[in-house]
Amino acid sequence: MIDDEGNQLGILPPYEAIKKAREKNLDLVEISPTAQPPVCRIMDYGKYLYQQEKKEREAKKHQKTITVKEVKFRINVDDHDYETKKNHVLRFLDEGDKVKATIFFRGREMTRTGLGRQILERLIKDVEPHSIVEFRPRQEGNTLHAILAPKKTDKEREKERQRAEKAAAQSTASHTPPPAQVAKPAS
Secondary structure, three states: OOOOOOOOOOOOOHHHHHHHHOOOOOEEEEEOOOOOOOEEEEEEEEHHHHHHHHHHHHHHHOOOOOOOOEEEEOOOHHHHHHHHHHHHHHHHHHOOOOOEEEEEEEOHHHHHHHHHHHHHHHHHHHHHHEEEEEEEEEEEOOOEEEEEHHHHHHHHHHHHHHHHHHHHHHHHHHHOOOOOOOOOOOO
8 A cells, every 4th residue: 555645665454545535634545456455555546537537638738630621623724723722722731730642533534534543643743842642642533532631840859859759758757647536535
C-alpha cells in the first residue's frame, strides 16, 4: 500500500487500508490488481480524474486538425483556369491542409481518361516543391483523383522531434498506471 505522499506503508489487510484512507478523508484506489499482493494507493480520486482530463484537454489544444480540401478539374481546362486552381492547391498546402485533386468524366469524356491523367501529373509536377504525393492518380468509376499532402519544413520536423522527446521524458518521470477500482470513504 502507498499513502497519499507516495510513501510505502507495506502490506496491510483491506479493512485496515480502507480505515487509513477514511482517516485522511481520501479514497483507496487499487492501482495494480494483478500484482501479488495487489497494490493500492490512498488518493483523492476525483482530483486525479480532473487532472487527467486537464492533461488531455491541454494535449488537444496543441494538435492541428488536418482537413482535406478538394480542387476539381475538367479535362478541357484552360491554362488560366489551371493556373488559378494550382494556386488554390498551393495555398491549401501552405496552410497545412491535404488536397484532393479530382477530375470528373461525363459521358464520352470516359474515352479520354488519358487527358485527365496528364492534367493530374502536370499538377503533381508543378506543386512538387510544396507537396508529397500520398496517392498517385487513380480512377474510381467516372472520377480520377490524387491526394497531395504538405511537405514539412525543417523547423516543423525539429519541433515535432522535441515534443516527442519531452512527452517521452514526462511519461517515464510520472508514470502512474491508471487505477482499477475505488473504495469511497463513508460520508
